[in-house]
Amino acid sequence: MPHVSPSPAPALFLHDSQRRATVPFQPLDPAHIKVYYCGPTVYDLAHIGNLRAMLTADVLVRLLRTLYPRVTFVRNITDVDDKITARARANGEDIGALTQRTTAEFHQDLASLGVLPPDIEPRATHNIGEMQAMIARLIENGHAYAAQGHVLFSVGSFPSYGALSGRNPDELEAGARVEVAPYKKAPGDFVLWKPSDADQPGWDSPWGRGRPGWHIECSAMSHRYLGDSFDIHGGGSDLLFPHHENERAQSLCCFPQSQFANYWVHNAMLLVEGEKMSKSLGNFLTIRDVLAQAPAEALRLLLLGTHYRSTLNYTQAGLNEARKTLDRFYRALSSVPDVPAAPVPQTVMAALEEDLNTPKAIAELHVLANQAMGGDREAAGALKAGGALMGLLQGDPAQWFRGESSAEEDAAIENLITERLAAKKARDFARADALRDQLQAQGIVLEDTKDGTNWRRA
């Protein structure tokens, strides 16, 4: 993809959670953009709610790469967490084996959706030393204290606490639903380090054998790989408080001259058929559950069909609709022989530069598809290029219509089609019709054209 040199007037606008406004994106260094996203806690298969943040990041990073010469995208793996310990115990599985297996599954799921891997994917357990160094520094600076094997961040020591999520101190206390513990000086203080018993993963530290709190992980890893200040920090809106508020507090108190993340990008939550996804409601959908019933691009298109800051309602009807839209786009591509290479169309680019307006960008793909179906080759090229920027229309149109099938199945279908053509040539129309009916019964739809017979799965 061609690089456009950054112009003084920035083209990209992003909604920044901290400024609570959609603002022009001004990089700290236009020669090198730095992005951090909170990654998964690896103890189970990823669900479609997790996917939404990963997909928002994917489109954002793809767009940044077309606008700037260099982008470093860091997304961590949380591989130490009490949920992981509990699951390993329940499975009778070694913790390392569980995190390795679920990390590999996460990678496979994202790869099948065309989500590009991050440039750096640090694991929490490989960064314990960095976390301990930050904790020591916070104690030194008077922003943290050790008590009964714990180290706590002193929220009262940081006047700007709450500025990111926009909560006042009372709301903070209510929202945190903090447990009152004897080792806490104030109920809102949060854990940086906690003691581990013999059955729990732990590392030696100046405060005894223990393990890190979740929030300190991201402060340590973003600092190690992106430095004191970086451009964009992202994640789901459920992370805004307390996770991101706490990350910001830790990092700014550790490195007072820095600004930590310059822009905060948060995607809204996902509902399933209008309800919050939960295991107890039986509407909990892993990425794999959806991929068992629809092509990956259909799931991708469905998720991108709602703007990332609006609540997304995942429905079976929406998934079917996304599939039909892709049928239409692939039909437009297949209506033009040898789709020419083309730059990303300006209309699609402009929509994405407008705070990642993916629904608008998809509407622009429809305009191009209409033109392509009218025989406009350039429009077909632009459709393919515009789709690629959102990770869509990456497949071969013929393959799309044939769906997932084995080479043997395809060969059997091709044989029946050849036999039918031979029957037609011999003017044995009864036989030809019988073969068509036989294929139809298998869900195969034939389309006779002057160049031969195309087929697809109904």
Ligand SMILES: [Zn+2]
């Ligand atoms: Zn994080």
